[in-house]
Amino acid sequence: MKAIFNPGTSKKALTLMDNIVYSTVKDLEGNPLELKLSVLLQNGNSEMRAAVGEDDPKEDHTPKPALVWIPGGGWKGCDKNLMLGEMTEFANAGYVVVSIYYRSSAEGHYPDQLIDVKTAIRFVRAHAAEFEIDPDRIGIFGRSAGGHLAAAAAMNQDGFDSEECSGYSSKVQACCDMFGPVDIPALMEVEEKKFSDPNFRWHKVEETHGGCLLGGDPATMKERGAMASPVNMVNPGMCPIQILHGDNDPLVPVEDSSERLYQKIVDAGMEDKVDYYVIPGAGHGTREFFQDATKELQIAFFDRYLK
Template sequence: MKYTIDPGRKRPSVNFIDSIVYSRKPDLDGNMLDLEMSIMLQNGNSEMRLAAGSEGEDRKKYLKPAILWVPGGGYRGCDKNLMTAECEYLVEAGYVVASMYYRSSAQAKWPEQIKDVKTAIRFLRANADKYEIDPDRIGVMGRSAGGHLSAMAGMNTDNFESEEWSEFSSQVQAAYDMFGPVDFVALMEADEIAMKDPNHRWKTVEDTHAGAIMGGDPATMKERAKSACTKYYINPKMSPMLIMHGDADPLVPTAISEEFYQQICDAGMEDRTDLYILKHAGHGTPEFFQPETKKIVVEFFDRYLK
């Protein structure tokens, strides 16, 4: 049978570029690690534009805002490409989406993880031309541990900078925190209560995800953990913040996101933060990638990056 159809162009084609080294950093044993990211972007036929001589002064109209995806994994490790398929909707909405690997708690202790995130942001700016990114429109988002790191990056402070790509800014114009453990002290205290159950998965605070990333003397761990709490960095330069959390999250209490939202409001910046509590949603369950939630995310980034 012979058919002639007109499928049209209802969606763009998407390119995927993997194994992009954005940094080289040592682990705890001094071994150098290649820290990589992958990038998804619309196929804009830049080669055809170059061949047609339409690059140059017209190039800026092809630049797109970028969003850095920061994976979760309890700081124990992360797979930069595990959730890339779920982020394709953002590429279709007109964004370049980069997904990064950062050092685990077994490879480096706090604050090296947020340094990795800020280095990745600066790398995107340094290579904006190559990936057709508008360097003035960069957002960040992540789930769980990645949500915490995204919220920290969204504070736009001068803390936790590395020397790489130092001529470029690590500031972001929007941040999306998905059920991030943004208050390590509160999380440690909640874990201490849970550990009264002899069947609990952890026996000491040092065993917990937060304890593993902090490391060092257990006697000073809670005090040192304050340096990883976003509430101490809320300031007028912080980016607009979208927060989502499930009301049935068994790992990160919903109250942690509720308190973070309230702390931003109490600082007089309620106009730049939105909190959504997702009914029946657990820790990273499918509710976070339904059409209704995706629409909220796209509208948030469109508001501040387009």
């Protein structure tokens, strides 16, 4: 068989750059630890450049807005690329997706994780030209524990900055928090009610995800957890935030987390800075969050503030 096939040229090629060291820190035992990120973007025909020394002439290398992806996993550590396959829609929409690894709760206690996130944001700005990023248009998004850290970074508060890439800002212009535990003491109280169940996986507050994140004296965990909770960080300098949460979440009940964050923002007179969507029937990270319609909603939100 012989035929003429014309696929057109509307779709741009994606390139993945992996294992880029953005920070060197120490773990809880004082050992050096390299933190890495990956970058997914429309970057022309990378294999063509390697083979013939030039790019497809149709490619456009204009700087793009970036989205920093913060993985979840209960702050226990999660491969930065585990959900990267779900990020292609954002890259195809013209965003540079930067997915990061941050210190797990076994490698550092809060605020180490927020420090890592803010360092990654500054690194992205410092290397914006290398990754075809517009440094003035950086958003952040994450799920579960990553949603908590994304929301904390979205508050754009001073502090929690390391000396790495110190000449650059760690502020972001838009955020999407997907079912993040943004009120840590409330999460602990939900879990404490289950301690009497012999089949429950935890029986002490220090064993919980939040307890492992905070470390230290169990007697002060709730007090310190309150300071680590975005519900208590709301301020006029925060960026616009989109919140997505299922009303059937058994791990992070919506009324104990996202509902409280939304109400805090509204009470502060900044309802114009928050879009809050409750997804009926959705659990903790169930497939409703990765449907095309959900991603279209997220992309439309980021487009509003970053394009």
